[in-house]
Amino acid sequence: MSQVLDFVPIWTLILGMAVFFYVLLDGFDLGVGMLYGLAPDTASRNIMMNSIAPIWDGNETWLVLGGLGLLAAFPLAFAIIIPAVYFPILVMLLALVFRGVAFEFRFRDAEHKTFWDHAFSYGSGVATFAQGMVLGSFIQGYQVTGRVFSGSSFSFLTPFSVMTGIALLFGYGLLGAGWLILKTDGEIQNAARRHGRICLLGVLIAIGIVSIWTPLASPPIFERWLSWPNILFLAPVPIATAAVALVTWRALASRAEILPFVGAIGLFVLSYVGIAISLYPMIVPHHFTLWEAASSERTQAFSPGRNTRAPAGDPDVHRLVLLGISRQSPNGRRLSLRFPAPLSSLTAPAVRAGSTCPSACRPSSALLHRTDRPAR
Numbered sequence: 525m526s527q528v529l530d531f532v533p534i535w536t537l538i539l540g541m542a543v544f545f546y547v548l549l550d551g552f553d554l555g556v557g558m559l560y561g562l563a564p565d566t567a568s569r570n571i572m573m574n575s576i577a578p579i580w581d582g583n584e585t586w587l588v589l590g591g592l593g594l595l596a597a598f599p600l601a602f603a604i605i606i607p608a609v610y611f612p613i614l615v616m617l618l619a620l621v622f623r624g625v626a627f628e629f630r631f632r633d634a635e636h637k638t639f640w641d642h643a644f645s646y647g648s649g650v651a652t653f654a655q656g657m658v659l660g661s662f663i664q665g666y667q668v669t670g671r672v673f674s675g676s677s678f679s680f681l682t683p684f685s686v687m688t689g690i691a692l693l694f695g696y697g698l699l700g701a702g703w704l705i706l707k708t709d710g711e712i713q714n715a716a717r718r719h720g721r722i723c724l725l726g727v728l729i730a731i732g733i734v735s736i737w738t739p740l741a742s743p744p745i746f747e748r749w750l751s752w753p754n755i756l757f758l759a760p761v762p763i764a765t766a767a768v769a770l771v772t773w774r775a776l777a778s779r780a781e782i783l784p785f786v787g788a789i790g791l792f793v794l795s796y797v798g799i800a801i802s803l804y805p806m807i808v809p810h811h812f813t814l815w816e817a818a819s820s821e822r823t824q825a826f827s828p829g830r831n832t833r834a835p836a837g838d839p840d841v842h843r844l845v846l847l848g849i850s851r852q853s854p855n856g857r858r859l860s861l862r863f864p865a866p867l868s869s870l871t872a873p874a875v876r877a878g879s880t881c882p883s884a885c886r887p888s889s890a891l892l893h894r895t896d897r898p899a900r
Contacts, residue, residue: 531597532597532824535593537600539590540800542587545810546583551792552696555648555652555699556648556700556703557573557576557647558645558649558652559697561649563712563715564711572708573702580627592800598817604811605673610660612654612655612657615650615651616651616658618652619648620651621790621889622643630644652692652696654691656692657680657688658680661679663799663809664684665809666808667679667826678719686808687734687820691733691734695791697720698720698791699786699789701720701788703855705720713781715726720776720788721776722775724769724772724776731791761801768787771787772784772790873876
């Protein structure tokens with residue numbers, strides 16, 4: 525298939541938006557969960573729980589989209605990144621499951637409501653810290669030999685990843701405080717403002733540490749941000765961050781209800797932009813670019829065009845035919861992919877001369893031609 529459109533930027537945008545929407549939408553959800561543990565009484569906890577009840581269980585959808593999109597569009601990056609962060613991802617998923625169970629059982633198991641309250645709060649905190657460690661290990665990079673992750677199961681555990689884990693606790697706490705200011709009033713809102721100011725200070729300290737640590741630890745990042753004239757062109761990013769932080773601080777100290785949440789979102793957007801500037805075009809930092817880790821054009825485009833014939837000897841097409849994967853034509857008939865090369869070119873189980881090939885190694889003829897019966 526001749527290259528007409530480069531799908532790598534498109535998939536990069538899709539994955540980038542999926543990760544950002546997950547961080548934003550599940551971030552304030554997890555932030556409310558952490559602040560939930562600081563509520564003084566049952567009535568306050570009920571109000572905080574009800575503020576996220578209609579939406580809390582749908583936010584993880586973005587996480588699924590990001591993971592599957594990474595596997596489909598950038599399989600090499602998936603094969604390196606996921607083994608490197610198996611443990612924190614496992615902890616995160618278990619914490620999210622435990623948190624979800626606690627959310628439901630808090631209303632169904634009244635005798636143990638206190639236990640489920642603590643489970644909901646601690647599950648939110650553990651999931652957030654694990655996500656922060658994944659982020660920190662990604663920014664630092666992974667040990668790679670050839671095209672394979674060569675580190676240990678605990679290579680992710682570094683002072684930098686621990687710091688980013690703590691930083692994300694403050695970041696999600698700031699989002700959660702902004703959400704509670706927007707959705708509640710009275711003493712709950714006042715407490716959210718106090719917690720929001722503390723979390724904002726933690727976020728600003730973390731941004732400062734990362735902004736100093738990463739250029740000193742990585743010469744390419746130092747060159748990207750501090751060389752001339754890059755420092756002039758990229759100066760608006762830290763300036764805008766300082767301005768948004770100032771506006772957010774004043775909003776938390778005033779009676780504004782929308783601005784604290786908007787300011788928290790703005791800080792996350794600018795931090796996200798800063799990470800993208802530091803690492804682009806790397807998807808496996810310091811090793812592989814987006815284009816080097818990308819899957820084939822055919823995979824990124826989902827399937828060949830209607831009138832496109834696959835090149836002879838394409839192993840992906842052979843596998844599709846043997847699996848019997850077909851696509852639906854506009855007129856309601858079933859179209860199956862054809863073999864572009866003789867069957868003898870396929871890699872099949874060895875058969876001795878003069879012996880009969882077992883049925884398991886002979887593809888069904890129904891997969892090799894177009895059928896005239898309507899699709900079910």
